[in-house]
Amino acid sequence: MNFRFEDGLPVLRRTPGSLREMLLDLPEPWITATEGPGTWSPFDVVGHLIHGERTDWIPRVEHLLRHGDSVAFPVFDREAMFEASRGRSLPELLDTFGGLRAESLGRLAALDLTDADLARRGRHPEFGVVTLGQHLATWVAHDLGHTAQVVRVMARQYAEAVGPWRTYLPILGAA
């Protein structure tokens, strides 16, 4: 599938609600669980998504529309949430993410883009020329990737608890 607004936007609209439905008021061990040193918990992931709303998705759309491929996007800090989320609760982060996502989609709607704009070119600091359509498809796939990560981190807490069923549960990784 190519990115089209009519397919992609409904996914972007749902991500905060999906994460809220999955995570809100879950017992603490699920929220702070990781896959080992250097990996992210569900709490960390929500913080990372917040940082993306603030500095990546719509800011880069606006940058691309302003500069085309003449000025590269500012670099995105994928670990900024370790500082930014400190001392905050998961319900706060979920609220913040929901509010920011709604605002992002409002800003996108206000730009009144059409499928013809998806070919417009920008410059990525590492990849060089990219299109608006690729950037927006990445927004969707990034949401889905981190949603899958949250679910996988949770599942893996039971890697031992399932006993011999592990063989049938590829999400748990090899024994």
Next chain:
Amino acid sequence: MNFRFEDGLPVLRRTPGSLREMLLDLPEPWITATEGPGTWSPFDVVGHLIHGERTDWIPRVEHLLRHGDSVAFPVFDREAMFEASRGRSLPELLDTFGGLRAESLGRLAALDLTDADLARRGRHPEFGVVTLGQHLATWVAHDLGHTAQVVRVMARQYAEAVGPWRTYLPILGAA
């Protein structure tokens, strides 16, 4: 983590709502998408979860409590949904799954099990002796595994659309 009722049940309670939040009223291409021949769409996964409620999770709990490890569980048909879901809509399947899951958790609560019961033994047709705790942990991990699968199947529809960003999106698989 070992399975404990206080941690595991909140996850089992949330699965129907999470899938509903993700999938209800999404454009059709997401619902029927697969990862290629022989793989399952989000629609197929919800049907598979319904079949698990009907024939696997609580039926096997009741079987184990009745027979211990003297009689193996009946075999589970993991592809029964291809027949059972035919002609049904995704909203219907989501409603059915939500209703059956609530009923399953009601039946489980009525059994009044405690953490001490988690060591009780049953017999799996392939693995031999298993415990009630392993079975219940598997229920949770199975929910999470299929939730991650739904999200991954959706993400992979954009494997090409993201262009060079694929490198940063492990959920899309290697190019």
